[in-house]
Structures are given as structure tokens and as C-alpha cells.
Amino acid sequence: MKKVFILANPSSGKKQAEKYAKSAKELYEKKGWQVTIKITQEKADISRFTKEACENEFDILIVLGGDGTVSELVNVLKNVKHKPTIGIVPTGTVNNIAQGLGMNTDPEKAVDELIKGSQKTIDVGEINDQLFVSSISAGSIPATVWKVSKEQKEKLGPLAYFIEGLKSLNDNEPYSVEIRLDNQEPIEIDLSLLVVGVSNSIFGIDYFFDNAHYDDKKLHLFCVKQTNLGKQFVTFSRVLTNNEVTSEDNIAFSTTFEQASFQLKQGKTNVALDGEKGPTFPLTVKIHPHFVNFLVPA
Numbered sequence: 001m002k003k004v005f006i007l008a009n010p011s012s013g014k015k016q017a018e019k020y021a022k023s024a025k026e027l028y029e030k031k032g033w034q035v036t037i038k039i040t041q042e043k044a045d046i047s048r049f050t051k052e053a054c055e056n057e058f059d060i061l062i063v064l065g066g067d068g069t070v071s072e073l074v075n076v077l078k079n080v081k082h083k084p085t086i087g088i089v090p091t092g093t094v095n096n097i098a099q100g101l102g103m104n105t106d107p108e109k110a111v112d113e114l115i116k117g118s119q120k121t122i123d124v125g126e127i128n129d130q131l132f133v134s135s136i137s138a139g140s141i142p143a144t145v146w147k148v149s150k151e152q153k154e155k156l157g158p159l160a161y162f163i164e165g166l167k168s169l170n171d172n173e174p175y176s177v178e179i180r181l182d183n184q185e186p187i188e189i190d191l192s193l194l195v196v197g198v199s200n201s202i203f204g205i206d207y208f209f210d211n212a213h214y215d216d217k218k219l220h221l222f223c224v225k226q227t228n229l230g231k232q233f234v235t236f237s238r239v240l241t242n243n244e245v246t247s248e249d250n251i252a253f254s255t256t257f258e259q260a261s262f263q264l265k266q267g268k269t270n271v272a273l274d275g276e277k278g279p280t281f282p283l284t285v286k287i288h289p290h291f292v293n294f295l296v297p298a
């Protein structure tokens with residue numbers, strides 16, 4: 001009999017996680033699975049319950065939450081002997097990770113999809129000893145990601161990020177970064193945006209890195225150089241309308257790497273990790289290929 005641990009963050013998204021967790025338990029028990037359900041009361045419970053699921057060797061750990069919850073949970077898996085297979089029921093606001101895995105964004109359908117699903121071994125990124133499952137980013141747009149209030153997120157969903165992002169183009173402060181990719185010579189560039197992603201879906205845009213896959217053993221880098229507001233706007237519009245990210249006038253560029261370092265040479269900027277506040281510069285970033293199994297639609 002499969003041992004299944006359900007971990008639900010009731011504060012995520014529209015606050016429906018507890019409700020869906022209970023209906024998931026009912027459905028999975030009918031299927032003959034042995035189900036334990038835990039509802040988090042605070043952030044620290046995410047790692048506490050994940051450790052419990054690993055120590056007691058559960059086969060499957062189903063998480064009901066958004067990117068923040070999934071990211072917190074995956075960070076626990078770095079130091080455990082037994083990693084359960086993870087399944088996501090996306091009850092967050094943006095749910096990039098679930099989207100990148102091809103999960104249904106309707107939690108009810110996702111609950112059902114996980115029973116019939118298959119397993120996929122996915123890559124994760126590491127930045128200064130912290131794991132990320134979706135992306136890290138630096139610049140005024142990512143800085144707004146964690147400034148977006150819970151209320152704005154509930155009301156506007158992913159659109160809240162876009163609106164705040166566009167507003168932030170105005171107070172874009174220049175910063176200069178020395179980038180060293182794999183064994184290449186370092187380059188120093190004045191940037192307004194730096195994004196490193198594990199999969200295609202970033203900031204709620206599911207084609208941000210069009211060719212990226214969760215199991216391609218690569219990290220994907222997208223940079224926008226410092227330029228005037230108009231050109232930046234055009235570049236972001238291209239990204240948002242699924243056009244080429246590499247613009248003719250070299251304002252933006254994208255590439256892939258396995259390990260890299262980023263050193264801040266001038267100015268200051270914040271780093272976001274899976275939509276939450278991340279570490280500070282200097283950054284050492286690498287891929288962990290095939291780190292953990294996830295349940296994905298069949």
C-alpha cells in the first residue's frame with residue numbers, strides 16, 4: 001500500500017488548500033493509499049512536516065501550496081536519506097513550478113491528475129547553498145515580486161506582478177555585474193534584469209524560456225542590458241508576447257550554463273528566489289541534475 005503524506009499551506013493563493021487537501025485525502029483513500037494529512041500553521045511547519053515525511057519514508061508527498069511552499073519543501077530534500085516523490089496541487093497565486101511541470105492549474109483537476117500521473121526526475125538550481133525550483137532574478141522587476149502584497153496577488157493574480165513590474169521600470173537603478181559562465185572568460189555588463197531559470201515557466205509566463213525543460217540538465221540565463229526606458233519596454237513586450245528574447249540591437253541575450261558566478265561590481269540590486277526574497281551578491285549558481293522525482297500528468 002502506498003504511504004502518502006499531504007502537506008497543505010492554508011495561506012497560499014485563495015486560501016482553499018485545506019479544502020482541497022481534505023477532498024484529496026478522501027479520493028486517495030478510496031484508491032487504497034494510506035494517507036496522513038498535515039495543515040501548516042506557520043512557515044516553519046513546511047520544513048518540519050517535510051522532514052517528518054522523509055524520516056518516515058513516505059512514498060509520496062503531496063503539497064498544496066504555491067511556489068514559496070514548494071521551494072521551501074524542496075530545500076529540505078538536500079539533507080535527507082529518503083526523498084519521497086513530490087506531487088503538487090497548485091493552490092498558490094502564480095504556481096510557476098506546477099505550470100512548468102505541466103500540472104493542471106485547477107486544483108481539483110490536479111488532485112485527480114496526480115493519481116493517474118507518471119513520474120519525472122527533475123533538475124533544480126542551487127544558489128549560495130539554497131535550492132531553487134523555478135528561478136532566481138535580480139533587478140527592479142524581480143524586486144517587485146516580493147513587494148506585491150497578498151491582497152494584490154489575491155485580487156489580480158499573476159497580473160499583479162506584471163503591473164508592478166512595469167511601474168518599476170521607472171525606478172530602475174543601474175547595476176553592473178561580472179558574469180562568469182562555466183569555464184568562459186568573465187564579462188562585466190551594466191544590467192537592468194538578470195533571470196536564471198530551471199524550466200520554461202517564469203513570472204507566470206509559461207514560455208519565458210521557450211526551449212527549457214525540467215530535465216535538460218542546464219540552467220537558462222536571460223539578461224537585459226541597461227538602456228533607455230523605451231527600449232526596455234519593447235524588450236519586455238517581446239518576452240511577454242512570445243517573440244524572440246534576443247533582440248536585434250543586443251539589448252537582451254539568453255544562453256545556458258551548468259555553473260556560474262555573479263559578482264556585483266557597481267550599484268545595488270536585490271535577488272528574488274522562487275518569488276521570495278533571495279540571497280545577496282556574490283552569487284554562486286549551479287545545476288543539480290535529476291535531483292528529485294515529481295508526479296506529472298500522464
Ligand SMILES: Nc1ncnc2c1ncn2[C@@H]1O[C@H](COP(=O)(O)OP(=O)(O)OP(=O)(O)O)[C@@H](O)[C@H]1O
Pocket residue numbers: 009010011012013014040041042043044045046065066067068069070091092093094095096275276
Ligand atoms: N500557515 C502558514 N503555513 C505556511 N506558510 C505560511 C503560513 N502563513 C503564511 N505563510 C507564508 O506563505 C508563504 C508561501 O506561500 P506560497 O508562495 O506557497 O503561496 P502564494 O504566494 O499564494 O503562491 P505563489 O508563490 O505561487 O505566488 C511562506 O513563505 C510563508 O511565509
